[in-house]
Amino acid sequence: MTGSVIFDPLLPEWLIAGLAMLATTGLILALWRGLSGWAFRALAGLAILAALMGPAYQQEDRIPLSDIVLLVEDKSASQDLADRAAITAEAADALAARLEARENTEVRRITVPDAPENGGTLAMTALAQAMAEEPLGRIAGVIVLSDGRVHDADRTPDLPAPLHLLHSGRSDDWDRRLRIDNAPAFAILGEEVQMTLIITDDGAAPEGVTTVPLDISVDGAEPRRFDVPLGEEITLPVTLPHGGRNVLQFTTPTAPGELTDRNNTALVQINGVRDRLSVLLVSGQPHPGTRTWRNLLKSDSSVDLVHFTILRPPEKQDGVPVRELSLIAFPTRELFLEKIDDFDLIIFDRYRRRGILPTIYLENIRQYVENGGAVLFAAGPDFAGAESIYRGPFEAIVPARPTARVVEEGYLPRITNLGQRHPVTAGLEQAFGGDWGRWLRQIEVTQNSGDVVMSGVDERPLLLLDRVGEGRVALLASDHAWLWGRGFEGGGPQLELLRRLAHWMMKEPELEEEALWAEATGQQMRVIRRSLGDDVGPVTITTPSGDVVERDLEEVSPGRFETVYDGPDIxxxxxxxxxxxAVIGLGPAAPVEFERTIASAEALQPVIDATDGGVRALEDGLPAIREVRAGRPAAGRGWIGITPRGAYETQSVSQMALLPPWLVLLLVSGLILAGWLREGRR
Known part of the structure; x- marks a missing residue:
């Protein structure tokens, strides 16, 4: 039980003050006139003023509350290094036992795991959440058991008590780490990208080391070793070997005695893209399909298009030499002999042999295909005639032979069973619907090689794709694809089809018909296999530790097989x-938990100083625990302090008036009467 005097004024305080001034004025007037009863009247006034203040004696029935000590235990990945986890857990248990053995003390243990998405150690966030569930008036101290490498020090809550750090590091710890800066997500093929690399030693590192080995591997190939200076920033010029995802692995071998090798490797994944795609479009004669090709290719800002149409054949004689019909001679030799390898794709749109391009030029185009180039033939009636471009050097590379028949009737282009699996045509019916408009002409051809992905009249080959040597060839046996673009009978997926076709021929990685890749989300990967076959075997996964795992692939759509795998390691x-x-890197390129592994109080030192806390290494043993007053230093040699808060809970409150009305009336009446009698006796 505790008691105290409280006041509950019956009138506003300003009014009571006014009455006091009035009573004082009357007292001064009585003294000036020499009235003998002024003392009694003064006491009566004081009694009235005291009664108006409403004095009362208040008693509270209080129950003392225990002090709360928050024990924050770091269980992030960096705490698994060496024996940190064991000594931290042992220290946490011992501290909790000591604190709970103290009178009037409770312990709240807070565990801090790894934050998701490479967020690091969010110890202060966890502390703030725990404090939100406890009364601030009862928190007597915060003890953090960690390596000190927290990544949210800016989120430290306002602490009403000292914060102490008991770190798990040892004085002889040292670590070598590799860091990559300025790694781009995309890079242009054939152009160098500059990345910055530095290898440093932290902690009690061996002396006298000036250079260290560095292994560089691309897409899991055999690494190449270089010697690089230790502690110096070096610039690496890198040229990507191929389009699509390139996985670069930089590794410095583990040195004897270092704390961990988890930060000795950096994975950089860069997508290789082409800067400009060069396309040569050769039109035999103007027709609506020519504009379709031009619109498609010109709509892509990354495509450089060279287009010419042969309007005047040599047989047209009017007395003017052909070479004088143009202000500038057409550079056929330069295009088809000297610079043909500069083109990524050549399109012949309804072209027929008229003697403009000599056989030696066509032979050079055939060699260009076999050496890795790409040619697309968009066939019209000219392809079936005697002047067909098929006859001559191209016969060896074109996947179908014309029968000389041109089918002039309406038909619906259809995706073949094989086309349902081929990336050029897969999913077109599902994405754009199957109610497409008709085409009205098809060149009858007989398949020699390649894959038929679209069919026309009576399931005759309409679109054929083939690989010739290192290059690719496509034959579209119709010149009526432009009808879809005009919306004839509802149109169809003309632009998407032609876009995929052109990019497949230019060897874009996402359109390869036989491919294996994976897509990563955190520590989980989705393995994707695309194939023209009806079935594929299991995929073999080799983990960073060398373990081999097999997973069956399930067909999720025609030609696409998938499985999901959770990687155990980064x-x-x-x-x-x-x-x-294929290769893929799981986890962040540089896990934030292993960027700095040497135990340090650097991140928490401002908070520790502001709360008069302390820092101590667990290898020096557990500190003693003392009670200190608020505002006093709470740490010293071999000890740390907590601040008792003296919190309590009030069970009941009772009040008793010190001046009841009857007593005030009796006292005031007596004093006034005494003053009157005193003055009358005089």
Whole structure:
């Protein structure tokens, strides 16, 4: 039980003050006139003023509340290094036992795991959440058991008590780490990108080391080793070997005695893209399909298009030499002999042999295809005639032979069973619907090689794709694709079809018909296998630790097989299926938990100083625990302090008036009467 005097004025305080001034004025007047009863009247006034203040004696029935000590235990990945986890857990248990053994003290243990999405150690966030559930008036101290490498120090809550750090590091810890800066997500093929690399030693590192080995591997290939200076920033010029995802792995071998090798490797994944795609479009004669090709190719800002149409054949004789019909001679030799390898794709749109391009030029185009180039033939009636471009050097590379018949009737282009699996035509019916408009002409051809992905009249080949040597060839046996673009009978997926066709021929990685790749989300990967076959075997996954795992692939759509795998470790994974292989990096390129591994109070030092807390290494043993008053230093040699808060809970409150009305009336009446009698006796 505790008691105190409280006041509950019956009138506003300003009014009571006014009455006091009035009573004082009357007292002064009585003294001036020499009235003998002034003392009694003064006491009566004081009694009235005291009664108006409403004095009362208040008693509270209080129950003392225990002090709360918050024990924050760091269980992030960096705490698994060496023996940190064991000594931290042992220290947390011992501290909790000591604190709970103290009178009037409770312990709240807070566990801090790894934050998702490479967020690091969010110890202060966890502390703020725990404090939100406890009364601030009862928190007597905060003890953090960690390596001190917290990543949310800016979110530290306002602490009403000291914060102490007991770190798990050892005085002889040292670590070597590799860091990559300025790694781009995309890079242009054939152009160098500059990345910055630095290898440093932290902590009690061996002396006398000036250079360290560095292994560089691309897409899991055999690494190449270089010696690089230690502690110096070096610039690496990198040229990507191919389009699509390139996985670069930089590794410095583990040195004896270092704390961990988790930060000795950096994975950089860069997508290789082409700067400009060069396309040569050769039109035999103007027709609506020519504008379709031009619109498609010119709509892509990354495409450089060279287009010419042969309007005047040599047989047209009017007395004017052909070479004088143009202000500038057409550079056929330069295009088809000297600079043909500069083009990524050549399109012949209804072209027929008229003697403009000599046989030696066509032969050079055939060699260009076999050496890795791409040619697309958009066939019209000219392809079936005697002047067909098929006859001559191209006969060896065109996947179908014309029968000389041109079918002039309406038909619906259809995706073949094989086309349902081929990336050029897969999913077109589902994405754009199957109610397409008709085409009205088809060139009858007989398949020699390649894959038929679209068919026309009576399931005759309409679109054929083939690989010739290192290059690719496509034959579209109709010149009526432009009808879809005009919306004839509802139109169709003309632009998407032609876009995919052109990009497949230019060897874009996402349109390869036989491919294996993976898409990563955190520590989980989705393995994707695309194939023209009806079935594929299991995929073999080699983890960073060297373990080999097999997973069956399930067909999720025609030609597409998938499986999901949760990677146990951060690092480079190798995938193999049939003759396809791929690599992928799981986890962040540089896990934030292993950027700095040497224990340090640097991040928390401002908070520790502001709360008069302390820092102590667990290898020096557990500190003693003392009670200190608020505002006093709460740490010293071999001890840390907590601040008792003296919190309590009030169970009941009772009040008793010190001046009841009857007593005030009796007292005031007596004093006034005494003053009157005193003055009358005089």
């Amino acid at each position: 690092g480079l994974y190798r995938l193999e299926n049939d003759d396809q292989s």
